[in-house]
Amino acid sequence: MMKLEGALYPWRFRVVVGLLSIMVLAICYRIVDLQVIDHRFLIEQGDARSLRTVSIPAHRGLITDRNGEPLAVSTPVTTIWANPSEMQADKSKWGLLAQALGQDPKALTERLNEQSTKEFIYLVRGLTPEQGQSVLDLKVPGVYGKEEFRRFYPAGDVTAHMVGFTDLDDHGREGVELAYDDWLAGVPGKRQVIKDRRGRLIKDLQVKKNAKAGKTLALSIDLRLQYLATRELRNAIQENDAKAGSLVIMDVKTGEVLAMVNQPTYNPNNRRTMVPAAMRNRAIIDVFEPGSTMKPISMTAALDSGRWKPSDKVEVYPGTLQIGKYTIRDVTKTEGPILDLTGILINSSNVGMSKVAFDVGGEAIFRAMQRVGLGQYTGLGFPGERVGNLPNYREWRKAETATLSYGYGLSVTALQLVHAYSALANNGKIVPLTILKTDKPAESTQAIPEATAKTLQGMLQQVIEDPRGVYRARVPSYHVAGKSGTARKTSVGTKGYAENSYRSLFAGFGPMSNPRYAIVVVIDEPSKGGYYGGLVSAPVFSKVMSGTLRLMNVRPDNLAPIPPEQQANAAPAAVPVKGGRG
Template sequence: MIKLEGALYPWRFRLVLVLLALMSGAIAWRIIDLQVVDRDFLKEQGDARSMRHIPIPAHRGLITDRNGEPLAVSTPVITLWANGKELQAARDQWPRLAAALGQEPTTFAQRLEQNAGREFMYLVRGLTPEKGQSILDLKIPGVYSIEEFRRFYPAGEVTAHVVGFTDIDDRGREGMELAFDEWLAGVPGKRQVLKDRRGRLIKDVQVVKNAKAGKALALSIDLRLQYLAHRELRNAMQEFGAKAASLVMIDVKTGEILAMVNQPTYNPNNRRNLQPAAMRNRAMIDVFEPGSTVKPFSIAAALGTGRWKPESTVDTYPGSLQIGRYTIRDVSRGGVLNLTGILMKSSNVGISKIAFDIGAEPIYAVMQQAGLGQDTGLGFPGERVGNLPNYRVWKKAETATLAYGYGLSVTAVQLAHAYAVLANQGQNVPLSMVRLDNKPAPTQVIDREIAHTVLGMLQAVVEEPGGGGARAKVPGYHVGGKSGTARKAAVGSKGYVEHAYRSFFAGVAPIANPRIAVVVMIDEPSNGAYYGGLVSAPVFGKVMAGALRLMNIAPDDLPPAETQTADAKDGKGGRT
């Protein structure tokens, strides 16, 4: 006779029933809780699988010149992307899509095959809204769009080295775009949308967070002067067959950089065939020995010691000076020269003898205070400081070379800044690449009388016969400046490259009340001439003449009113 297990152990059966009842009750309570009491939980879970937040691109800040002319603007573009899985189901549409995108069908198909398992892949970025919409209108499954912004540079190659450019994601990569990236970059917004399980947009729900546009940036650059400098520098580079060239223009009163141009340059709007060498802002990145352009600062140091006066003389005959195994030479045979004559003749022998008398320390101090070989404080990406040597014990050769511009390295910006100090009555004003609303406080680094005296000597270099700067003259204005020619140091080895020179001209105008300092550097002119007075001085003269006119600066070298009246009566001054 067989007995049931439940009859032998009735309590076990009852226990199982109780457990089943408790489990059923728990499930029932959870269902009631989710559907009635805590309804938001399921709603949130459902939204998490259908609600999405997509970014709203932020408008990057406008970059302008000092007068409000646009240098970098953001324009809306369309970026097309695809769901690789969805596109697999529309293979017959691939040739049509490739043709619309302007891509080779076979290569395009291979790319889609490689990304078949991905839910996101870029098809093309930066299309115009019209072009992007025309492709979307094809209604090809799996093809979607994103609104973005692309940077456009109206001045193109003229301001490329200053403004720089952004990458495809609208992040600064060069120039002021990089230096002020956080300032210019906006804060993306956020939009809530409803999408189905395939990622297709069903409903645009709401804007959760508005995009915040980037801040505008007004540079110190004057686009009119930039175009002028660009044209003249390009013409000179072509005329003399030069390898490269740079020009820097500074407002001596405020320290604002009004123009900064380099050759060769590039078009930031089309960088497909961009050569890396063309991207360098040589005015800030390339360092060089400035040669005779620093002799005015050696003269200022001599005057500052009190041991030398403007009328003091030096015998430079026979135009050479032996220092150990080194020989210092002048271009001319020289003679007895005062301090102005030393600058006019650009006498290495004369300036060396002065340096031996006063020592290298005063010369070093003046050059350092004028900003040579020092940090400019501009914060420009990649800017180099150069080198102003300071020895514990100065040997005669080191003292002499410092005095006439060898053995130290500077940038074109530093050299222009140093001349701005001389022009500004010996006051050092910090440089700025951004337009200033208030004039910064200057620091007196060179005695006012000494600076005034040296400016008079620089005026003689340009205006007196035999000064070497005649090609830098500007009609109607008194101009002061100094040319320089320096041999190029060999890269990776000691010594200098044969027949390779840099030609300089640095100057200021108008002498009566200096407003502008300009430095021109032309690298390796090869068509015959290479002296700074022949190659760089004409560029300086043309750019300075145009700048003084554009800035409406009053002439300081006009004939007296009586002469003008007499000429008018004689018919010489009347209009034709």
């Protein structure tokens, strides 16, 4: 019977034997293939489970002032991270870990338990290498270290608004750090290592790609002038109980910003208590009506027209001028019923300036302001820079013409204002602004005719040196020029101006023998002792300009003459003796 069945189905046996033989041959072929022919597959699979490529942090570029003083440097730090799921196996050292990290043990335990299913969390970032090593020496399972860099700012709050700061990942977030992030940021490297299945380092194999450090950036600012400006501006804010302030120093020949400071400020090295309002770089972000500081720019339009010269007279009596329902007033009492153009600037007469503007026309004044950069970007490339507003009308009515001529109806930044005055100081030539140190002569544009600019220089010098001028702006041993301004602040949420809310301004330049430096001072809402620009901002200009000229080793051009008796008693110059031993 069995023989009969075997004879009936012999193919079943053969099929089974054949399939088994094919499987054996396939397995043998695969073994030979993996071990001999395609042996790299097993190597790659093994490496994938043990060979790792880790990042090598790159050193961020150094930021310096024009003299090489460091403003932002990168220091090595250690970041401690953990694998909470791995840490659950041994909780005995969690208390020691919390103590080494300076954290509350209970809070750390709750955090690790809540995130027990995760494989990566940061425990703390930015430890010094010594602090980081002390944590790693505890050998807590699941706790690892990572090398990073942290930014440090040696000048602290003095350069905060210019330099800015980086975030925890070393990316620029404010100021120059943000504007030049691509230049400063380095390129991370790559390193091959062998790790076990728990992620622990077994062997450091090789560096596949070296880290490339970021490039150094030299700013145009002079740290000495930055400290000087910060000190004087802070003192003025405190003395006048003001809300805020800005100060900018510029080299009119090269276009370099030598100092830019704001109050209030912040410490970029400790941002835990930082107030967002203090982060604002007011010198380039806050726009305001410049008030009487615009009168010299308007006056250039009058002189350019050929219809006016400095000695021409204007009647300003009785100190008011009615234009429909709008009344123009002179804030201070003028020295007489009739003023020449220089007298209009010295007495800051709104009435006199308006009458000159009516003759010249609003379009001419608009063009004069536009040529010196108002209503336009400065090209500085600074994050958040505001352009302000310079209005233009199809039909210039008297009210718009008058208000524009004495600095209302338009808005500027402190940086734009100092740039405009640089054209007056530089014999009418305007140079592009820069916050980077430059060694090449800047290309200039003739924004104001040279003869007009030189005439305005003399007139603005009289604004300070005339007996009725802004004597608080005078600088001992130097001739300087400038113009004060006082502007009412617009009210927030309603039309018109706020009550008892002013900005005090002063813009000037010097020395007059060869004007080189322009300075603008803006004090926001002074509330103690007065609010006029000549009272509040002019003394700051005087102190900062005096310090600037001395620090820059500029020769005095206004020294008192030596009395005749001292000249007579002066020792004669030594006469060289011929011969003798050489």
